[in-house]
Amino acid sequence: MAAVGDTIPDVEAKVLDADGNPQSVRTGELLGTGRVVLFAVPGAFTPGCSKVHLPGFVAGRDELAAKGVDKVVCTSVNDAWVMDAWGRSAGAGDIVMLADGNGDLAEALDLTLDATGYGLGLRSMRYAAVIQDGTIEALEVDTGEIEASTCSAILEIL
Numbered sequence: 021m022a023a024v025g026d027t028i029p030d031v032e033a034k035v036l037d038a039d040g041n042p043q044s045v046r047t048g049e050l051l052g053t054g055r056v057v058l059f060a061v062p063g064a065f066t067p068g069c070s071k072v073h074l075p076g077f078v079a080g081r082d083e084l085a086a087k088g089v090d091k092v093v094c095t096s097v098n099d100a101w102v103m104d105a106w107g108r109s110a111g112a113g114d115i116v117m118l119a120d121g122n123g124d125l126a127e128a129l130d131l132t133l134d135a136t137g138y139g140l141g142l143r144s145m146r147y148a149a150v151i152q153d154g155t156i157e158a159l160e161v162d163t164g165e166i167e168a169s170t171c172s173a174i175l176e177i178l
Contacts, residue, residue, distance in 0.1 A: 022129040022149070026156050028052060029128035033095070034119040036104040043100075047125055050116065052154035054090035057174055059148040060126065062133055063140060064098045064106035072166045073146065074110050080171035081115065087178040089150075091116060097123045097143045120144065131161065148174050 030048030037043045051058060059077060061069035077084075077092055084092060093116040096103060100119040107117035118125075126132045126144035133145045148169035150158040158177050160168040167173065 028154050031124040031128050034100040036100045056091045056151040057089050058093045060095045060144040062143040064096050064102050076171035095120050
C-alpha cells in the first residue's frame with residue numbers, strides 16, 4: 021500500500037477536454053507539481069460518494085486553497101465521460117475529475133478494492149492524499165465509513 025514519503029506513480033489516466041473528448045494525462049505530471057489533494061472514491065454517482073465525499077470537497081475547495089492547496093483531484097475507476105458528468109452534476113468546478121478507467125492508478129498505489137460482490141469489479145479504495153511536488157505527505161484510507169478521507173479531515177491535517 022502507498023505510504024507517506026512515496027512518490028506518486030506515473031500512469032496514464034484520462035480527463036475530458038472542453039470539446040468532450042477524452043485526453044490522456046500522466047499522473048506524475050498532473051499530481052507532481054505544487055500541493056495537491058487527491059481523493060479517490062469507489063464509484064462515481066454511488067450514494068456515499070455523491071452525498072458525502074465529493075460534495076465535501078466542492079464545499080471545502082476555498083478552505084483548501086487558503087491552506088495552500090493548488091489543485092484538488094478526484095479519481096475513480098470510471099470513464100472520463102462519467103467522471104465529467106458526475107463533476108458537472110455536483111458543481112465540482114475546478115476540481116479535476118480524473119478517470120482511472122483501467123484502475124492503473126489504484127493498482128500502482130496498491131489501493132484497490134474488490135467490489136465484485138456488488139457487480140462493480142476491481143475499484144479504488146476510498147482515500148485522500150496530500151501530495152507535495154509528487155511526494156505523498158499524508159494518506160488517509162477509509163476502512164469503513166467515510167471519515168478519514170473527507171475534506172474536513174484533510175483540512176485538519178493541513
